[in-house]
Amino acid sequence: MGYNKIVCGVTCSEASARAAARAAHLAKEHGAELIYLNVVDSTFLKGITVSSRPHHAEDALLHFGDHCLQYALEIANVLGVDARTTTRRGRVYIVIREFILEEGADLLVIGHEQRTFFERFLLNGEVEKHAERLRQETGVDVIVVE
Amino acid sequence: MNRNLVMCVISAMIFVLVPTHLCAETVPGDHLALAGKVTNPQGKSLRDARIEVFLNGEIVETGDEIRSSDEGTYEADLTFPEGTLAEAVMEIRVSKPSYLTTGPIEIQPLLRDEACSSDQGEYLAYSYVELTRAITPAFWIASAVLLLVYVIIALELMHRTLAALLGAAFILFLSYTAGTFFPDYFILSFDDAIDAIDFNVIALLMGMMIIVGVLKKTGVFQWLSYKSYELARGNIFVLSIILMGVTALCSAFLDNVTTMLLMIPVTIEIAMTLKINPVALLMPEVFASNVGGTATLIGDPPNIMIGSYANLSFMDFARMLGPVCLMVLVVSMGYFFLWYKKEYGRAQTSPDQVKQTLAHLRAEYRITNGRLLFSSVIILALTIMFFILHGILGMEPCIAAMTFAGVLLVVSRIDIVEMLEHEIEWPTLIFFMMLFIVVAGAEQTGLIQIIADWVNRMSSGSIVMAILIILWVSALASAIVDNIPFTATMLPIVAYLTEVIPGAETGILWWALALGACLGGNGTMIGASANVVTVGMAERAGYHISFMNYLRIAFVPMLISIALSSAWLLLIR
Structure with missing residues (x-):
């Protein structure tokens, strides 16, 4: 099956770097357009007692995001793939879903660090669950890179 | 007789x-x-x-x-x-x-x-x-409301401010409806509710939020992190210790969440350039932040509440908690040094790389407004000076904080409306106010007295037992539930125990509560707001810290810190 447009969600983690590389490989293989997406999600601050307003956290996260996207671009460039980058704000799941639909992408690649058996048991494989939901709601293929 | x-x-x-x-x-x-x-x-x-x-x-x-x-x-x-x-x-x-x-x-x-x-x-x-206490329906309702607010906050079923607001409103609404016709349902009068709100705490928090809000516009926090790296000269062990020290110092005078929020980005960036997992620097940092906040009257909200309720001065806190916090900080530096020894050993710190990183950090994390920084630091110093003079002038700390916050706004020419909109954490202030009312409901109807009597019986009137019970229970409770409602509940209990337990008149139990409530928060990911912010920011940057992982890293040093606090309190009692 061929892909025309690939979206890769990135953070600064090693798993994310692997995902960025995998997405670049796939883009090259299929001649697809590649977009690296970073989501600034400060919703975890909701309800924190004595905290600064969320915009301070968002500024910091935007700063990270630029680094992560830059890093992903470097990976793509090394592999000889042209990619573009974008940053969006909001809840990660919702933003990714909307972005995929907006861009008409047909593949989503995300990185996720390996978890221990205990963590998988405790967290009930949350990322896998979200990936499955995204598949169902958008109709695109989703690859989770560990 | x-x-x-x-x-x-x-x-x-x-x-x-x-x-x-x-x-x-x-x-x-x-x-x-x-x-x-x-x-x-x-x-x-x-x-x-x-x-x-x-x-x-x-x-x-x-x-x-x-x-x-x-x-x-x-x-x-x-x-x-x-x-x-x-x-x-x-x-x-x-x-x-x-x-x-x-x-x-x-x-x-x-x-x-x-x-x-x-x-x-x-x-x-x-x-x-x-008058003798009666267990009336009001007692059960007020107790249930307090418990429910705790549960909602702990499970994050709704925003904590809304939970406290609903609890306070329900208590008053019930008192003036059913309570009007059936006195057994009367929990709290409106006058008592207003009296229960400690406006010293509210105004002090507000004043400090303004001062911090101006100070962080100067870029000083990020600059301090960069300076830490420069001072460490690429030695990751030294860097970790300096970062812990700087964070503890900032947190002693400014709120922990803001400190961490501003330190985290630069810390992650430094860790990334060193090719180590940022968590190895962030965990010691947030631990130090909570320890630093414990040391002063204004470092952590529980301390502000305790200081205001028990009329303890800035110097009282510095004298009674400063040394033990310093001790805990040094011990935790050693602990984290050993814990992350392997990770630190992986750091890539060649002279060229250090030079390159320094150049990058220097360019990125500069003081953005030197003049503003100068006036902010002077005004912060003046504020602290008046905190120290509290014992002589009898001036409540909130007066100094509000006065100098106002002066700083004039000096900095920052729009007050913008400051009030963006820097004052109104939901937090309202949370405090509503929480005071909910706790007053439990106090009026007798729950707090029952708990106080129980603690008194458990300690058998022994000051040593009372210190250990308050300290350890506060620490373990604060590791699980928000230490603000916990402290608000404990204030009248400790006040009573201070009166009835021989030897407690020195106020030693207040220090047990402060140490337990503040240091206990270090034990788990949800124990302190600074922890949640650190985990959240690290997660968004791609570095996951699970609940169990946090517990594994931080719980033991938290226990050590409480053990050290026990020894300290027994020594100075």
């Missing part, structure tokens, strides 16, 4: 002090000046208790209701037909919601001196009344 003595003295004083205009009363008849005091079994004055007077078993119409004042005292001038009081049986009955109504209490009116005219009898009576 003592009480009788006190009554005699008070009666004698009334004889002397009651104005002679009673004798000049033109209305013929017997006049009774009735006075007294109402307290709870712990001797605390009870206000708003209702006093009914009975003459020969018949209720006396007194016009206005006789109620006890804020100090628990009551007084009334009553007139009876001439010659009534000489032979009459006078009784009073005292009632207050959440207390058992007394049976008829006989009072003995004493005839005043013979200076009065022959057709008038001038009498005086004093009665000290102790």
Whole structure:
């Protein structure tokens, strides 16, 4: 099956770097357009007692995001793939879903660090669950890179 | 015996002090000046208790209701037909919601001196009344509301401010609906609710939010992180220690969440350039932040609450908590050094790389407004100086904070509306206010007293046991639940224990509460707001810290810090 447009969600983690590389490989293989997406999600601050307003956290996260996207671009460039980058704000799941639909992408690649058996048991494989939901709601293929 | 003595003295004083205009009363008849005091079994004055007077078993119409004042005292001038009081049986009955109504209490009116005219009898009576607690529906409802607010906050079922607001509103609404018709459902009066809000805490938090809000516009926090890296000269072990020290120092004077929020980005960036997992620097940093915040009056909200409630000064905190916090910080530096030794060993710190990173950090994390930084630091120093002078001037810390926050706004020319909109954490302030009301509901109806009595019994009146119970229970509880509602609940409990436990009058239990509530938060990911922020920011940057992982890293040093605190408190008690 061929892909025309690939979206890769990135953070600064090693798993994310692997995902960025995998997405670049796939883009090259299929001649697809590649977009690296970073989501600034400060919703975890909701309800924190004595905290600064969320915009301070968002500024910091935007700063990270630029680094992560830059890093992903470097990976793509090394592999000889042209990619573009974008940053969006909001809840990660919702933003990714909307972005995929907006861009008409047909593949989503995300990185996720390996978890221990205990963590998988405790967290009930949350990322896998979200990936499955995204598949169902958008109709695109989703690859989770560990 | 003592009480009788006190009554005699008070009666004698009334004889002397009651104005002679009673004798000049033109209305013929017997006049009774009735006075007294109402307290709870712990001797605390009870206000708003209702006093009914009975003459020969018949209720006396007194016009206005006789109620006890804020100090628990009551007084009334009553007139009876001439010659009534000489032979009459006078009784009073005292009632207050959440207390058992007394049976008829006989009072003995004493005839005043013979200076009065022959057709008038001038009498005086004093009665000290102790009310006993009653477990009423109000008790169960207020307890359930407090518990529910705790659960909602702990499980994050809704925003904590909304949870506290609903709890406070429900308590008052119930008191003025069902409570109006059925006193057993009356929890808290509006006056008591307003009195329960500690505006010193609210204003101090607000003032410090403004000062921090201006200070962080200068880029000083990020600059300090860069300077830490420069000072460490690429030595990751030294860097970790310096970062912990800087974070602890900033957190001692500014709120922990803001400190971490501003330190995290640069820390992650430094870690990334060193090719190590940022968590290895972030965990020691957030631990140090909570330790630093424990050391001062303004470092952590529980301390602000304790300081205001117990009237403890900035210097009291610095003297009693500063040394132990320093000790905990040094020990935790050693602990994290050992814990992350392997990770630190992986750092890539070649001279060229260090040079390159330094150049990058220097360019990125500069002081953005030197002039503003200068005025902010001067004003922060002045604010702290007036905190220190609290003992001499008797000026509440909030006055200094609000004054200098205002001065800083003038000096910095920052729009006050912008500051109020963006830097004041209104939901937090409202959370505090509502929480005070919810806790007051539990206090008025008796739950807090039951807990206090239980702690007193558990400690068998021993100060050592009381210190250890307060410290360890606070620490373990704060690792699980938000330490702000916990501290708010503990304040009246510790106040009571400070009065009844021999040796506690030095205020040692306040320090046990402060150390337990602040340091205990280090134990888990949800124990302190700074922890949640750190985990959240790290997660968004791609570095996951699971609940269990956090527990594995931080719980043991938290226990060590509490053990050290135990030793310290037992040493200084």
